[in-house]
Amino acid sequence: MEDDLLLNFASEPPAKKQKVKVTGGKWKDRRKSQLASEGRGRNEKKEKLGVNQTKLGDRTKDVAPAEGEERPHKTAFPERRGEGGKNNTYVSSLFTANPEIQDRPIAEIDVLSPSNAPLDTSSFSGLGLNDRINAHLLGQRIENPTKIQQQVIPRLLAGNNDLFVQAQTGSGKTLAFALPIFQKLMEIPNIDRTSGLFALILAPTRELATQIYSVFESLSRCHHKIVAGNVIGGEKKKSEKARLRKGVNILVATPGRLVDHIEHTQKLDLSKIRYVVLDEGDRLMELGFEESITKILHSISSTAVPLQYPSLPAKRISILCSATIKSTVKKLGELSLEKAELVTTSEQITKVPDQLVQQVVVIPPKLRFVTLAGTLKNLIKDQTASRTIVFFSCSGSVDFHFIALTRKAASEDTSGTLFGSSIFKLHGSLSQQTRTSTLKQFADSPNNAILLCTDVASRGLDLPHINNVVEFDPPFALDDHLHRVGRTARAGSLGKSVLFLLPGDEENYLKIIEPLHPSGIQFKKYESVLKEAFEKPGEKGGSWDTQATTFHLDLERWLLEEPRAKEIAANGFISHIKAYATHLASERECFNVKKIHLGHLAKSFGLRETPKKLASGGERKKKEDGKSKMLRMAKMHLQAQTDEFNTFG
Ligand SMILES: Nc1ncnc2c1ncn2[C@@H]1O[C@H](COP(=O)(O)OP(=O)(O)OP(=O)(O)O)[C@@H](O)[C@H]1O
Numbered sequence: 007m008e009d010d011l012l013l014n015f016a017s018e019p020p021a022k023k024q025k026v027k028v029t030g031g032k033w034k035d036r037r038k039s040q041l042a043s044e045g046r047g048r049n050e051k052k053e054k055l056g057v058n059q060t061k062l063g064d065r066t067k068d069v070a071p072a073e074g075e076e077r078p079h080k081t082a083f084p085e086r087r088g089e090g091g092k093n094n095t096y097v098s099s100l101f102t103a104n105p106e107i108q109d110r111p112i113a114e115i116d117v118l119s120p121s122n123a124p125l126d127t128s129s130f131s132g133l134g135l136n137d138r139i140n141a142h143l144l145g146q147r148i149e150n151p152t153k154i155q156q157q158v159i160p161r162l163l164a165g166n167n168d169l170f171v172q173a174q175t176g177s178g179k180t181l182a183f184a185l186p187i188f189q190k191l192m193e194i195p196n197i198d199r200t201s202g203l204f205a206l207i208l209a210p211t212r213e214l215a216t217q218i219y220s221v222f223e224s225l226s227r228c229h230h231k232i233v234a235g236n237v238i239g240g241e242k243k244k245s246e247k248a249r250l251r252k253g254v255n256i257l258v259a260t261p262g263r264l265v266d267h268i269e270h271t272q273k274l275d276l277s278k279i280r281y282v283v284l285d286e287g288d289r290l291m292e293l294g295f296e297e298s299i300t301k302i303l304h305s306i307s308s309t310a311v312p313l314q315y316p317s318l319p320a321k322r323i324s325i326l327c328s329a330t331i332k333s334t335v336k337k338l339g340e341l342s343l344e345k346a347e348l349v350t351t352s353e354q355i356t357k358v359p360d361q362l363v364q365q366v367v368v369i370p371p372k373l374r375f376v377t378l379a380g381t382l383k384n385l386i387k388d389q390t391a392s393r394t395i396v397f398f399s400c401s402g403s404v405d406f407h408f409i410a411l412t413r414k415a416a417s418e419d420t421s422g423t424l425f426g427s428s429i430f431k432l433h434g435s436l437s438q439q440t441r442t443s444t445l446k447q448f449a450d451s452p453n454n455a456i457l458l459c460t461d462v463a464s465r466g467l468d469l470p471h472i473n474n475v476v477e478f479d480p481p482f483a484l485d486d487h488l489h490r491v492g493r494t495a496r497a498g499s500l501g502k503s504v505l506f507l508l509p510g511d512e513e514n515y516l517k518i519i520e521p522l523h524p525s526g527i528q529f530k531k532y533e534s535v536l537k538e539a540f541e542k543p544g545e546k547g548g549s550w551d552t553q554a555t556t557f558h559l560d561l562e563r564w565l566l567e568e569p570r571a572k573e574i575a576a577n578g579f580i581s582h583i584k585a586y587a588t589h590l591a592s593e594r595e596c597f598n599v600k601k602i603h604l605g606h607l608a609k610s611f612g613l614r615e616t617p618k619k620l621a622s623g624g625e626r627k628k629k630e631d632g633k634s635k636m637l638r639m640a641k642m643h644l645q646a647q648t649d650e651f652n653t654f655g
Pocket residue numbers: 124147148149150151152155173174175176177178179180181329465466467468470492493496497
């Protein structure tokens with residue numbers, strides 16, 4: 007019998023256990039004694055694994071229970087008495103007792119031509135950029151400006167107006183402000199690092215700040231005496247101070263860390279700043295940086311001195327960039343801009359790029375893990391150096407799926423392999439050093455690479471050539487969807503995005519995202535995903551479900567053998583549920599935590615225990631009313647989100 011076609015059931019037909027009532031003492035002790043009396047102590051775990059396995063030829067075929075076992079619910083997969091206490095746990099089948107999924111036509115969609123691509127009709131030199139910068143761009147195969155660059159570059163080169171720049175994700179906003187600012191500094195006679203700090207760029211996350219800094223750093227090849235620096239927190243403040251003391255002309259910073267330096271680094275002189283860029287304005291506000299930004303802007307204004315450089319504007323020019331329009335961005339505009347000109351492109355910025363192919367797979371909760379694995383396998387099939395990003399709702403879920411896919415129970419590992427590809431994890435609870443090196447490894451990987459992450463990677467990050475985005479957990483807001491899928495299909499390139507939804511209420515989310523997708527949405531059946539991924543060559547039409555089941559059960563078995571991994575799974579499950587409870591009230595008709603089948607969802611985390619037991623740690627807790635539970639969860643999630651993006655040192 008082939009090993010991978012086996013399913014394990016109970017080992018020796020268990021002799022019927024005598025139930026012994028245990029009373030007195032602590033609940034844990036009572037439970038231990040109860041289990042021991044039933045012969046279900048810890049040491050039995052191994053015996054239960056992998057012995058007396060039964061071939062599953064047909065997913066719906068009912069297999070006779072071992073002697074001494076009860077036949078469970080008729081439609082369910084044959085169950086095994088597990089390690090449960092009062093409520094026994096079951097090894098349920100992946101493919102039975104799943105909720106129904108609405109039938110939808112599965113048509114191919116016509117992909118439109120790119121909406122954020124460089125335009126053939128215009129050149130950078132035509133916009134007023136000098137030869138050195140042009141040559142530098144050509145060296146990077148950047149030949150024609152995008153629409154937003156066409157509009158912003160001449161305005162910044164010529165003008166004295168503040169700008170409110172709104173454009174689609176991946177439309178080249180960074181170069182739109184970086185190129186003219188750099189050129190203006192190039193025009194300062196004898197500029198060097200001691201001439202002063204002239205441009206400040208504020209970004210919401212350390213990753214984004216690092217990325218913008220590297221754009222300026224690479225531009226310094228056009229004039230090696232212009233020095234860019236960054237202060238982003240998470241790194242040693244001492245070395246940042248030393249950098250500021252030596253002098254920089256362009257500073258890229260996260261707001262929290264910059265305020266810290268304003269207060270404690272005497273050498274930091276903001277008086278010559280003539281350009282302030284607020285990148286990802288909506289995110290800066292969402293992360294609560296309003297107060298820090300106000301302080302920074304006030305410090306700049308209150309120390310400003312007149313300059314004798316004719317190439318620089320007489321007064322400070324502020325540029326606010328955002329891919330989405332929100333009331334919070336408008337508020338940031340009021341705070342930072344003066345008589346600003348709105349610069350936007352004709353295409354609807356609140357839509358995804360036209361060329362993006364959006365797929366949706368509706369998956370019963372039990373099948374989420376195996377369908378994720380199948381999706382990843384299919385996406386990298388026939389590829390050699392593809393890049394895929396998978397978004398999760400919380401760090402706990404990233405940690406679990408990383409260990410589950412790589413089978414590495416040591417949580418400090420951030421890289422591994424899956425289906426011959428490199429796989430990485432990234433979230434805000436990792437140290438800054440780890441985050442930076444993980445992103446670099448992911449970007450530089452010579453083979454196919456997959457990044458499992460939270461929304462820490464959803465904003466502004468320009469990872470090169472991302473082919474696919476998978477939203478394993480739905481976004482918490484529509485803007486998040488735009489930003490997540492916006493990591494692919496950048497600057498006119500093609501890209502695919504896959505959204506996972508649960509059957510039932512979550513299917514309503516389709517109606518919400520449909521207007522954002524000019525090319526339409528392609529519906530995919532999870533069965534076809536699994537079939538493509540798991541069908542053995544030459545065995546068409548039969549083996550895929552068995553293979554998928556085996557793949558999943560291997561995870562369950564592994565968790566039983568690895569207590570640390572099981573702990574990570576339990577934590578991942580609990581964090582996932584908590585994060586789910588914080589979906590916007592306005593989207594409750596799609597994401598209602600009360601309607602989730604917790605048992606089925608726990609199975610997708612490889613867990614056989616009842617979720618109630620997991621969530622409470624087995625202890626009875628005082629009943630909490632619904633409202634205070636929601637508030638508590640929302641608070642926890644907000645805290646987790648801020649931690650996720652913690653830009654402070
Ligand atoms: N004119 C161009 N031609 C070709 N590639 C370009 C051009 N301009 C920018 N790019 C590339 O396109 C990618 C996206 O640019 P950028 O990160 O500035 O987009 P963005 O508008 O800031 O997106 P987001 O809003 O998602 O942060 C980068 O890799 C950049 O090098």
